[in-house]
Amino acid sequence: MATVTPSSPGRNPDARFRILPELAHGARLSVITVAVLALFSTGATLALPMVAARLITALQSGEAGTWGLVLILIGLAATLAGALSAYLLARTAQNMLLRLRRRTIEHTLAAEVRDTQRLGAGDLSTRLTADAMNVKRAIDVGPLQLPLAVLVLLGTIVIMALLDWVLLLITIASVGLAFAGVGLLVMALKRRYLHLQGVIGGLAEKFVGALDALPVVKAYRAEPAVLRDLSDDVEEVRRVEVSVARYESLLGPVLNLGQQIALVSVLIGGGVRLVDGSLTLAEFVAFLMYLLQLAAPLMTAVGGIATLQQGLAARDRFNEVFALPAEDRPHPTRPTVAAPVPSPSPAAVRLRDVEFAYDTDPVLRGVDLQVPERGLTSLVGLSGAGKSTVLGLVEGFLTADQGQVQVLGRDRADWSLADLRSRIGYVDQRFTLLRGTIRSNLTLGLPADSTGPADTALFDVLDRVDLGDVVRALPDGLDAVIGAGSDLSGGQRQRLALARMLLHQPDLVLLDEPTSQLDSITEARLRSTVRDLAADRAVLVVAHRMSTVREADHVIVLDEGRVVAQGTHDDLVRDCAPYAALVNGQLLLDRDAPLALA
Numbered sequence: 231m232a233t234v235t236p237s238s239p240g241r242n243p244d245a246r247f248r249i250l251p252e253l254a255h256g257a258r259l260s261v262i263t264v265a266v267l268a269l270f271s272t273g274a275t276l277a278l279p280m281v282a283a284r285l286i287t288a289l290q291s292g293e294a295g296t297w298g299l300v301l302i303l304i305g306l307a308a309t310l311a312g313a314l315s316a317y318l319l320a321r322t323a324q325n326m327l328l329r330l331r332r333r334t335i336e337h338t339l340a341a342e343v344r345d346t347q348r349l350g351a352g353d354l355s356t357r358l359t360a361d362a363m364n365v366k367r368a369i370d371v372g373p374l375q376l377p378l379a380v381l382v383l384l385g386t387i388v389i390m391a392l393l394d395w396v397l398l399l400i401t402i403a404s405v406g407l408a409f410a411g412v413g414l415l416v417m418a419l420k421r422r423y424l425h426l427q428g429v430i431g432g433l434a435e436k437f438v439g440a441l442d443a444l445p446v447v448k449a450y451r452a453e454p455a456v457l458r459d460l461s462d463d464v465e466e467v468r469r470v471e472v473s474v475a476r477y478e479s480l481l482g483p484v485l486n487l488g489q490q491i492a493l494v495s496v497l498i499g500g501g502v503r504l505v506d507g508s509l510t511l512a513e514f515v516a517f518l519m520y521l522l523q524l525a526a527p528l529m530t531a532v533g534g535i536a537t538l539q540q541g542l543a544a545r546d547r548f549n550e551v552f553a554l555p556a557e558d559r560p561h562p563t564r565p566t567v568a569a570p571v572p573s574p575s576p577a578a579v580r581l582r583d584v585e586f587a588y589d590t591d592p593v594l595r596g597v598d599l600q601v602p603e604r605g606l607t608s609l610v611g612l613s614g615a616g617k618s619t620v621l622g623l624v625e626g627f628l629t630a631d632q633g634q635v636q637v638l639g640r641d642r643a644d645w646s647l648a649d650l651r652s653r654i655g656y657v658d659q660r661f662t663l664l665r666g667t668i669r670s671n672l673t674l675g676l677p678a679d680s681t682g683p684a685d686t687a688l689f690d691v692l693d694r695v696d697l698g699d700v701v702r703a704l705p706d707g708l709d710a711v712i713g714a715g716s717d718l719s720g721g722q723r724q725r726l727a728l729a730r731m732l733l734h735q736p737d738l739v740l741l742d743e744p745t746s747q748l749d750s751i752t753e754a755r756l757r758s759t760v761r762d763l764a765a766d767r768a769v770l771v772v773a774h775r776m777s778t779v780r781e782a783d784h785v786i787v788l789d790e791g792r793v794v795a796q797g798t799h800d801d802l803v804r805d806c807a808p809y810a811a812l813v814n815g816q817l818l819l820d821r822d823a824p825l826a827l828a
């Protein structure tokens with residue numbers, strides 16, 4: 231089983247991500263080598279026109295051989311150094327992206343379920359793909375191409391000043407206006423890039439949601455409606471992209487125009503100065519070469535700034551993920567307790583005056599309830615009463631806004647979430663399985679360094695949920711892959727989720743409607759398995775079936791976020807009007823027996 235190792239050991243996982251320090255982290259030698267090679271390549275490029283001028287002068291005196299050789303050598307060396315520095319930079323960037331992606335996955339897994347659901351699976355996944363690519367492109371230009379382009383620009387300008395400062399002034403005056411225009415364009419682009427990445431994330435989020443619900447979409451012939459909805463988002467992406475393209479397409483021509491004007495001005499001015507003897511032919515040729523050479527670094531600088539803006543916008547989206555609080559963050563006042571020991575308290579779960587709201591509307595209002603340390607407890611109530619929310623508080627997916635949540639004799643906040651969850655067996659409403667083999671699903675969460683439980687132990691729990699023979703009949707047995715094309719049935723998936731819980735031998739079991747997809751024979755066997763489990767531990771079941779409720783030793787009735795009664799089924803039918811109404815009104819489903827009072 232793969233383990234997740236911290237991406238940056240010893241570093242603050244909450245620290246904001248900054249591209250340059252992250253790039254240099256652990257790669258100083260590479261970064262220095264890249265810088266040296268790039269500087270050499272730049273210096274050589276800058277020197278080339280001067281050598282060319284020397285070659286022209288030497289040609290006039292008939293001694294061109296040496297300068298010709300120097301020109302070729304410098305050209306070759308500049309090319310090699312440039313290529314090597316680009317490769318080294320790309321390799322360093324990929325190492326940084328590896329850490330960035332790993333940290334994003336790590337942080338997303340550590341965040342609260344509510345936060346990750348709010349951001350959405352699709353939008354979060356675009357950070358690993360499109361946003362990471364934007365950061366990579368920014369690295370391609372940011373730390374090297376852009377500074378070097380600026381260096382070449384400055385170096386060229388200095389040399390041009392030395393050659394003829396009057397011609398330089400003419401050049402600067404000609405391109406100055408173009409520069410101001412480019413600055414305005416770049417500022418407008420930054421805002422649009424951020425918006426663009428947001429709408430692309432939103433589109434991915436919606437598309438993933440639609441694919442997730444595809445069977446339902448098809449069953450309701452809702453493809454046209456979904457297409458319309460997604461088309462609106464695609465149209466929005468197009469609109470923003472076009473707006474970006476409008477500004478990007480202006481960059482090149484504005485710069486070109488500046489350069490053309492500069493060229494014409496320099497030709498005229500240079501011609502005059504050549505005629506009056508202020509400038510030699512070799513100097514004029516060199517000046518013109520430098521002027522033409524200005525175009526490449528200028529374009530690099532301008533394009534680079536735009537790419538950099540895109541990368542910075544992507545960086546901000548990564549920082550949005552890194553800013554999500556980890557769910558297991560230390561309590562501000564209480565010290566963390568290393569090894570919680572269950573107290574002799576008779577309750578496996580106790581909620582006292584618990585208030586909770588997802589947004590502003592209260593979902594739980596002063597909930598007081600107690601789950602005995604042994605036996606089967608059913609939590610019942612109308613849909614939306616807050617039953618799953620109670621399980622979420624016990625599992626630590628949610629944190630109470632007010633009141634006290636005690637689990638296995640200890641305040642919830644005193645448990646580390648890993649310790650707490652290792653003691654709880656949880657089967658969610660959707661019986662979620664991960665893509666992978668039956669074995670990897672069964673052993674999910676077991677220590678990664680062990681060789682894993684023996685097959686006999688795995689078949690033992692599978693037999694307890696009547697799934698052993700089904701798995702034995704599969705060609706790959708325990709190593710059959712589920713979640714792809716060939717799949718288990720809904721009920722079989724449900725039983726596998728239950729077997730996973732059994733394997734973990736938890737002290738407290740939380741089941742969210744565990745029998746909704748089982749045939750009556752399997753359901754009866756399962757009830758007996760749950761009963762066996764409840765003999766020496768607490769089992770808390772969110773139940774919608776009379777059969778489950780009748781089995782329960784203790785029933786808790788939840789109504790609109792309040793506990794209205796607790797007791798045995800018989801007592802509650804007799805004494806609790808809302809419970810009796812729930813039962814009489816057939817609000818608890820009972821497949822195998824007509825609804826009847828005890």
Ligand SMILES: Nc1ncnc2c1ncn2[C@@H]1O[C@H](COP(=O)(O)OP(=O)(O)OP(=O)(O)O)[C@@H](O)[C@H]1O
Pocket residue numbers: 588589593611612613614615616617618619620
């Ligand atoms: N992630 C969420 N964000 C906002 N509101 C939520 C969220 N999950 C649940 N709710 C709301 O909280 C209330 C209680 O939901 P909960 O799922 O706990 O009810 P329940 O009793 O388990 O319902 P059911 O029996 O239908 O599963 C409902 O009004 C629901 O709309």
